[in-house]
Amino acid sequence: MSLLKVENVSKVYKSDRFLWGQQRITEAVKNVDLIIEEGTCLGLVGESGCGKSTLGKVILGLLKPNEGEVIFQGKNFCKSNGRRQYGLRRDLQVVFQDYSSSVNPKHNVEKIISEPIRNYLKLSPLEEKKKVLELLEIVGLNQNDIKKYPHQFSGGQLQRICIAKAIALKPKLIVLDEAISSLDVSVQAQILNLLLSLKEQFHLSYLFISHDIEAVSYIADRVAIMYLGRIVEEAENIKNLEELKHPYSKKLLASVLNPYPEEGKFLDSSFDEVSISKQISCGCNYIERCEKAMEICHQQVPTFNSVAEGHKIACHCEGI
Numbered sequence: 001m002s003l004l005k006v007e008n009v010s011k012v013y014k015s016d017r018f019l020w021g022q023q024r025i026t027e028a029v030k031n032v033d034l035i036i037e038e039g040t041c042l043g044l045v046g047e048s049g050c051g052k053s054t055l056g057k058v059i060l061g062l063l064k065p066n067e068g069e070v071i072f073q074g075k076n077f078c079k080s081n082g083r084r085q086y087g088l089r090r091d092l093q094v095v096f097q098d099y100s101s102s103v104n105p106k107h108n109v110e111k112i113i114s115e116p117i118r119n120y121l122k123l124s125p126l127e128e129k130k131k132v133l134e135l136l137e138i139v140g141l142n143q144n145d146i147k148k149y150p151h152q153f154s155g156g157q158l159q160r161i162c163i164a165k166a167i168a169l170k171p172k173l174i175v176l177d178e179a180i181s182s183l184d185v186s187v188q189a190q191i192l193n194l195l196l197s198l199k200e201q202f203h204l205s206y207l208f209i210s211h212d213i214e215a216v217s218y219i220a221d222r223v224a225i226m227y228l229g230r231i232v233e234e235a236e237n238i239k240n241l242e243e244l245k246h247p248y249s250k251k252l253l254a255s256v257l258n259p260y261p262e263e264g265k266f267l268d269s270s271f272d273e274v275s276i277s278k279q280i281s282c283g284c285n286y287i288e289r290c291e292k293a294m295e296i297c298h299q300q301v302p303t304f305n306s307v308a309e310g311h312k313i314a315c316h317c318e319g320i
């Protein structure tokens, strides 16, 4: 049984305001299917505004999908009542990009990390403190930090505190929404390595949401590429990113900064901002940017085709 199954999930935002009598509707997530197996990391990549966080919030139960189901540990998370959701939430945690607003500036580290422990476990104050000290050590912080406040930490250290809070109850799945994006490159590497070692140590599963395809390929066992609300490619064990096949994935790769300018690779900056409101109602979402678009791409939404074991793409031009 898969740990998490996202089945045909769609999420639409409707604005309260009307412009020229028309309501603004944003189809942030469209008919998404995803699976996360226990002990694995699924990387979700795509440019800003493509719907990654919306999908993450639907999985976390923070948003209700307009269509589709989220099955977590065999139970329909969206349809669970308060009591059952409370139980499931213990196994489903989150780390956000914005570590400083994820913690209460008036609380010290002990109070921040012990919050989920107090909500779920009935421990004595001494046992609770022992657990927090243990967690600080696990995430690479000093036990003397326990009485400090958020403003006394660097960004990387604060993110470690958020990770300690997320693993406090030994959850099954952690949604990491741009968890390293606000950190500098060397700290990003440290946090990625910490996440990898925690995954092994506690048999955790991750949904690692990022716009950084290189970071995703480093940490993830499977990569899903998202474009304007839809998943367009999914691949397993991608260590060589050149193996990605969808025209959008290739474009994403071409826009990654190359640390070896002598190789003569230039950054592809031809990406113009495409608003999600420009989504195509029929046909392929990527059509406006695709250099290989054919007649059929205007008429039919591409379905997934397998191109290799564990590797599928949704593209009519596959094989061209």
Ligand SMILES: Nc1ncnc2c1ncn2[C@@H]1O[C@H](COP(=O)(O)OP(=O)(O)OP(=O)(O)O)[C@@H](O)[C@H]1O
Binding pocket: 013, 014, 026, 028, 046, 047, 048, 049, 050, 051, 052, 053, 054, 055, 211, 276, 277
């Ligand atoms: N609460 C909201 N109300 C209306 N529209 C929203 C809301 N939240 C997000 N959107 C819209 O939904 C689309 C997807 O947003 P989302 O935040 O999921 O993208 P994202 O891929 O996480 O972007 P980023 O990489 O910048 O975090 C965007 O067009 C955004 O403007």
Ligand SMILES: [Mg+2]
Binding pocket: 052, 053, 054, 177, 178
């Ligand atoms: Mg986001």
